[in-house]
Amino acid sequence: MVNFKLEIAQILDKVLPLELEEISGMIEIPQDKKMGDYAFPCFKLAKLMRKAPNLIAQDVAAAIAENSIFQEVKPVNAYVNMFVSKEYFVTEALKEVTEAGEKYGRSSYGEGKPIIVEYSSPNIAKPFHIGHIRSTVIGNSLYKLYDAIGYDVIRINHLGDYGTQFGKMIVAYRKWGNAEDVNREPIKTLLSYYTKFHEEAEKDPALDDEARNTFVKLEKGEKEEVELWKWFREESLKEFNRVYGMLDITFDSYNGESFYSDKMPAIIAEMKDKNLLVESRGAQIVDLEPYGLTPAPIVKSDGSSLYITRDISAAKYRKDTYNFEKCIYVVASQQNLHFQQLKKIVELMGYEWAKDIVHVPFGLVSLAEGTMSTRKGRVVFLEDVLNHAIEKTREIIIEKGVNTDSVDETAKMVGIGAVVFNELSNNRIKDYVFNWDKVLDFNGETGPYVQYTYARCKSILRNAGDIVPETCAEYLTGDSAYELTKLLYGYPETVKDAALKYEPSILTRYIVDIAEAFNKFYHDEHILVDNEAEKKAKLSLVVATMNTLKSGLNLLGIKAPERM
Numbered sequence: 381m382v383n384f385k386l387e388i389a390q391i392l393d394k395v396l397p398l399e400l401e402e403i404s405g406m407i408e409i410p411q412d413k414k415m416g417d418y419a420f421p422c423f424k425l426a427k428l429m430r431k432a433p434n435l436i437a438q439d440v441a442a443a444i445a446e447n448s449i450f451q452e453v454k455p456v457n458a459y460v461n462m463f464v465s466k467e468y469f470v471t472e473a474l475k476e477v478t479e480a481g482e483k484y485g486r487s488s489y490g491e492g493k494p495i496i497v498e499y500s501s502p503n504i505a506k507p508f509h510i511g512h513i514r515s516t517v518i519g520n521s522l523y524k525l526y527d528a529i530g531y532d533v534i535r536i537n538h539l540g541d542y543g544t545q546f547g548k549m550i551v552a553y554r555k556w557g558n559a560e561d562v563n564r565e566p567i568k569t570l571l572s573y574y575t576k577f578h579e580e581a582e583k584d585p586a587l588d589d590e591a592r593n594t595f596v597k598l599e600k601g602e603k604e605e606v607e608l609w610k611w612f613r614e615e616s617l618k619e620f621n622r623v624y625g626m627l628d629i630t631f632d633s634y635n636g637e638s639f640y641s642d643k644m645p646a647i648i649a650e651m652k653d654k655n656l657l658v659e660s661r662g663a664q665i666v667d668l669e670p671y672g673l674t675p676a677p678i679v680k681s682d683g684s685s686l687y688i689t690r691d692i693s694a695a696k697y698r699k700d701t702y703n704f705e706k707c708i709y710v711v712a713s714q715q716n717l718h719f720q721q722l723k724k725i726v727e728l729m730g731y732e733w734a735k736d737i738v739h740v741p742f743g744l745v746s747l748a749e750g751t752m753s754t755r756k757g758r759v760v761f762l763e764d765v766l767n768h769a770i771e772k773t774r775e776i777i778i779e780k781g782v783n784t785d786s787v788d789e790t791a792k793m794v795g796i797g798a799v800v801f802n803e804l805s806n807n808r809i810k811d812y813v814f815n816w817d818k819v820l821d822f823n824g825e826t827g828p829y830v831q832y833t834y835a836r837c838k839s840i841l842r843n844a845g846d847i848v849p850e851t852c853a854e855y856l857t858g859d860s861a862y863e864l865t866k867l868l869y870g871y872p873e874t875v876k877d878a879a880l881k882y883e884p885s886i887l888t889r890y891i892v893d894i895a896e897a898f899n900k901f902y903h904d905e906h907i908l909v910d911n912e913a914e915k916k917a918k919l920s921l922v923v924a925t926m927n928t929l930k931s932g933l934n935l936l937g938i939k940a941p942e943r944m
């Protein structure tokens with residue numbers, strides 16, 4: 381980044397009897413842009429120079445006005461008001477953007493330090509439904525953002541693959557299930573067993589005891605139970621992976637809850653040693669009342685562990701294994717209490733890294749009535765939503781006669797991109813209603829709109845033939861070119877800001893702004909003009925926009941089609 385403040389301080393340093401640092405600290409950025417990009421107050425100098433401040437301002441203005449960094453320098457009362465030269469700015473800014481090329485926006489801010497992003501984490505044998513999309517795509521974008529700012533990111537899918545419900549599932553399968561159905565349609569079938577179990581257990585409570593005993597057998601590692609459980613897990617994962625494939629999402633580790641089953645006794649013993657556990661109606665709990673939190677049960681009266689026990693164990697394991705700088709959990713805000721408890725317990729165990737546990741919560745998605753064939757209570761599978769988006773996009777592409785390399789490929793990129801973009805355009809903490817018309821609007825603030833703008837850049841470059849773009853600021857100081865350049869210049873800061881605030885929507889909003897600014901430039905100015913130097917200059921801005929849009933989309937987990 382060009383540090384204008386520093387450059388201006390250096391210029392002022394040559395004409396003022398002050399230290400560089402002091403000058404730098406005195407330079408102001410006026411609220412009112414009409415007063416200049418920067419301003420320097422001369423009150424302090426009056427005593428030192430034995431002269432009225434307004435006269436000093438006049439002298440200083442005259443002494444620095446000729447510098448090429450300035451468009452204009454004006455003394456106003458005791459102030460020196462400075463307007464930075466558009467040409468100077470455009471030259472410096474586009475030089476940086478162009479030199480970075482496709483790497484523009486990336487930095488080494490994180491110095492390669494390890495950071496964990498845990499996301500998606502669905503439950504085995506349960507539907508991967510529309511509610512899971514948020515954790516999945518927010519997490520994926522956070523991974524990419526942290527990677528872009530130089531961290532070594534470990535992506536973890538903390539599968540919900542353990543717990544008493546697997547006792548129920550095994551009992552139900554043995555009573556009413558068959559292997560063929562499970563193989564054909566694992567999750568829907570297993571879910572139906574689970575539902576049936578609950579119906580039957582209402583009539584016959586003995587089933588619950590049977591399920592508990594079966595889970596105990598599973599925990600003890602008895603062969604038949606373990607094999608069934610493994611099989612359910614594998615079949616479920618196959619379905620999840622289909623969706624991850626569509627979204628182009630991968631993980632470094634699928635160590636879920638079951639991974640910690642043999643690590644639990646040690647962590648429970650440690651908590652006991654540290655006097656954290658108290659007995660309550662046969663169960664072992666941590667009393668968190670002094671911290672304004674409800675007590676956290678750690679061991680049930682039958683000796684089995686709980687969700688939070690496995691999370692405590694996982695946190696410790698992750699610290700030992702990866703020595704994370706931060707461990708980020710992208711999980712719905714319904715689990716706020718759970719993560720407050722987790723963090724507090726880790727802290728009470730005496731681990732200073734408890735502060736590095738970061739819960740990144742998000743609000744609920746709901747479907748507007750009538751947007752899909754949702755009967756009340758019916759779960760909406762994420763895979764169906766994605767396929768539906770692809771289908772609808774294909775219809776739009778054909779109807780609009782969109783020029784594409786392949787209708788299938790483009791429909792996939794745009795349809796899935798639209799759903800992902802929509803997820804990430806809302807401030808994550810807000811609840812929102814999923815609305816197809818909004819998601820697929822090619823003219824709104826949507827994924828298709830940004831992708832379309834990217835494809836427009838590509839198309840301009842194709843039409844330009846083999847001309848090598850070359851920045852020449854002289855031709856890029858018109859209002860729309862200048863505004864676009866200013867925006868592009870803010871990309872690296874935006875990436876960092878979105879990462880550090882755990883808020884991909886900052887980036888989403890930003891690339892919509894870029895797309896709008898570019899389309900304004902395209903509308904206001906003729907790009908492929910006869911004047912070679914002017915054409916090259918304008919094309920250099922097209923390239924800079926194109927690289928930034930592609931990179932931005934990529935950091936959101938969205939592909940950019942070459943034609944659209």
Ligand code: ARG
Nearest residue numbers: 501502503538539540691711
């Ligand atoms: N499997 C859980 C669910 O679907 C989410 C897991 C969140 N991660 C965690 N470390 N507790 O609700």
